[in-house]
Amino acid sequence: MMNRIFILSCFVLLAACRKGVVIPRVESEMVRNFQHSAPPDGKVRGLYLLNEGNMNMNKASLDYLDLTTGRYDRRIFTAYNPEVTRGLGDVGNYIAIYGAKMYLVINNSNKVEVVDAHTVTRIRQINVNQCRYVDFYKDKAYITSNDGYVAVVDTATLEVEARIPTGRNPEQLIVAGNKLYVVNSGGYSPPNYEKTVSVINLDTQQEIRRIEAGINLHRMALDAYGDLYVTSRGDYYDVPSKIFVIDTHTDQLKQTLDIAASNLYIHNDLAYIYSVEWSYITGTNAISYTLLNVRDETVLDKSFITDGTEKQIKIPYGIAVDPETEDVFVTDAKDYVTPGTLHCYDKSGKRKWSVMTGDIPAHFAFLKTN
Secondary structure (H helix, E strand, O other), rough: OOHOEEEEEEEEEOOOOOOOOOOEEEEEOOOOOOOOOOOOOEEEEEEEEOOOOOOOOOOOOEEEEEOOOOOEEEOHHHHHHOOOOOOOOOOOOEEEEEEEEEEEHHHOOEEEEEEOOOOOOOOEEEEEEEEEEEEOOEEEEEEEEOOOOOEEOOOOOOOOEEEEEEEEEEEEEEEOOOOEEEEEEEOOOOOOOOOOEEEEEOOOOOEEEEEEOOOEEEEEEEOOEEEEEEEEEEOOOOOOEEEEEOOOOOOOEEEEEOOOOOEEEEOOOOOEEEEEEEOOOOEEEEEEEEEEEOOOEEOOOOOOOOHHHHHHOOOEEEEEEEEOOOOOEEOOOOOHHHHHHHEOOOOOOOOOEEEEEEEEEEEEEEEEEO
């Protein structure tokens, strides 16, 4: 792909560093055939992409796409923070912007890097063992740890203030009202998987109940009606991947959907879902793309990719929808050890452009104007 792209510039972002530290260069590219039909009063200005990097390779990286110009910058965390000698770290697991700060959850490095959301300069590192995901409520950040708890962090001091116990190996967490929902996977002790969602009262910071769903839970997304969509990875043998719908008003399991799901993103009344379902029986992945109407929980008779180019995506690994243009961003992790690809589709499902990313492109955050 590199022989087809135009390298705009390679330049040093910072002129000074301590002796012996080499300042990396940022590789910048103008995305070929870039189009972005944002409204004149639009607030979305850019898109951050956190690349996981293969475990134990210390290759997590952060890219940025300027949605006003089409300029794509790679490895910007390392460039803007040359004093962090080991770079971003090992396995970038999640990214989120809250206020003026951006939180980069680096799982295998046992840390959350907190940076300025606009300049990407480091503010502080928060140490949380085997951290996974983060969400926010008022002046607190809540971070799951594979050790079986949620770390409570003051967003002003960035100090860990408390730990809230959960089930085994908690994954994604989402705030709904004054409650925090945490999926418990038990994924490190198969076949003895967990199958519950912890419900935490954020005013008391106490777990108040657990909702039983499917085994090996992973992702979540909340719709506008208070329904929480929770993905189950199954056991990779006889128990298939599914989606469980929880009513956050009653904290009851509302419905089970026989839809395989590795990840999903809800925008307006649509859930954009992809699945890469591994089977130890066949030794293969079953890949699918689904569009779900969350208003009545019905599967639409079309995919969110309509031009056939999904056949060119080897391993879909990340998804997001631009809230203003409704462009759909899908990443391809390919072989997990070489650079991936970011694809952009318009709201009719036709591919607009593609660009090379870091290794295992996975997690998105939209940058908006203040």
